[in-house]
Amino acid sequence: MATSSDSSIAEELERHCLSLVDRFGAGASPRAFFAPGRVNLMGAHLDYNGGPVMPTAIDRGTFVAVRLRRDRRLRIASVLDARVLEFDLDELPAVRAGRWSDYPIGVLRELCTRVPHDAPGLEILFGGNLPIGAGLSSSASICVGTAFALDRVWGIGLSRQEIVSTALAAERGFVGVQCGIMDPFAIGLARTGHILWLDCKDESSAYLPLDSAHHAIAVADSLVRRELAQGAFNERVQQCAQAFSTLRRHQPSATCLRDISREVLDRHRAELDPILARRAQHVVDEVRRTFRARDALLRGDPSGFGAEMLRAHASLRDLFEVSVPELDQLVESASACAGVLGARLTGAGFGGCVVVLLERGAEERVRARITEDYVRRFHRDPALAIFGGDSGPREVTGF
Numbered sequence: 001m002a003t004s005s006d007s008s009i010a011e012e013l014e015r016h017c018l019s020l021v022d023r024f025g026a027g028a029s030p031r032a033f034f035a036p037g038r039v040n041l042m043g044a045h046l047d048y049n050g051g052p053v054m055p056t057a058i059d060r061g062t063f064v065a066v067r068l069r070r071d072r073r074l075r076i077a078s079v080l081d082a083r084v085l086e087f088d089l090d091e092l093p094a095v096r097a098g099r100w101s102d103y104p105i106g107v108l109r110e111l112c113t114r115v116p117h118d119a120p121g122l123e124i125l126f127g128g129n130l131p132i133g134a135g136l137s138s139s140a141s142i143c144v145g146t147a148f149a150l151d152r153v154w155g156i157g158l159s160r161q162e163i164v165s166t167a168l169a170a171e172r173g174f175v176g177v178q179c180g181i182m183d184p185f186a187i188g189l190a191r192t193g194h195i196l197w198l199d200c201k202d203e204s205s206a207y208l209p210l211d212s213a214h215h216a217i218a219v220a221d222s223l224v225r226r227e228l229a230q231g232a233f234n235e236r237v238q239q240c241a242q243a244f245s246t247l248r249r250h251q252p253s254a255t256c257l258r259d260i261s262r263e264v265l266d267r268h269r270a271e272l273d274p275i276l277a278r279r280a281q282h283v284v285d286e287v288r289r290t291f292r293a294r295d296a297l298l299r300g301d302p303s304g305f306g307a308e309m310l311r312a313h314a315s316l317r318d319l320f321e322v323s324v325p326e327l328d329q330l331v332e333s334a335s336a337c338a339g340v341l342g343a344r345l346t347g348a349g350f351g352g353c354v355v356v357l358l359e360r361g362a363e364e365r366v367r368a369r370i371t372e373d374y375v376r377r378f379h380r381d382p383a384l385a386i387f388g389g390d391s392g393p394r395e396v397t398g399f
Ligand code: GLA
Pocket: 040, 043, 044, 045, 046, 047, 048, 135, 179, 180, 181, 182, 183, 347, 348, 349
């Protein structure tokens, strides 16, 4: 069934296709593709530790308009950048430039080896309605959206799983980010009205229904963007690896930090630097919280689920130390409102957004409270938005 967000995505993509014609000139009609962003409700910083995560896709994301050329040239542009980048398909850049275009070029490099040598060149325009760098996974959205669009226009025939793997390989390889697997899976395997349960140890997954008739997902943007966030993220990845290399000696069967028991951590905590002990405790406890949150959802106890979100935020603030005062304020204001079930920072942290799970009907009350508190303290409007769910990457037609 088409939803109101489907029709507004279609309208925006229709305009986006007109922008492609403005940018590249007259020619064949472009095809239009959409890939969502995501919020992560539970399982914070667990993906690269082999733990379970619970993300869900949102109805904001990346727009990709594409048309084929008659030669082997590739022209790519973004609505946020006046430049057009141009290459020959046989001579794609071998070194990243540290710009947005690294993401689609990374994907192109992955897929070029899977198409015939005479595959046609392309004109591609990127855009979207997802805030960039806000913890809503704009980078995985552009990678999955590009992989999906190229697969369709070049007729490669990739499965959803292969699209996810292509996006991940591009981000880890050409772009050079040591990201976990959660984001491309959350986007590539999304199903409307469901939270994805993804076990990052064996990549098994399941869909858990979210009662969207009674509950809504809201996102408040702190508007804090940290230049150094990537470095701080990589530092957390390393700290977890270091903690694991010490603790595994006491639990030889463990293959990742997710496997370490709380008993082993407590018994050998003194062998760890105090910072590493805090990081490890967050991971070990968050694994248990995430299982409890899943159980709460399955037994129809949204309050129990929300309580785990609040505990997760406290741990991200005090033990994993990836929160900032702005995010703490948003969580505090949200949790003081009747009708709010839970709230926590989403994404890596260090700024970005807070995700709030609330009862339908409470939206305006929550918006008023969060905005009033935030404006009083930080003199900015956190622009609380209510997001619908999404069914993952797709071609949008019929306009
Ligand atoms: C970022 C990473 C994800 C995940 C989250 C933290 O969004 O891209 O892989 O590690 O942080 O849960």
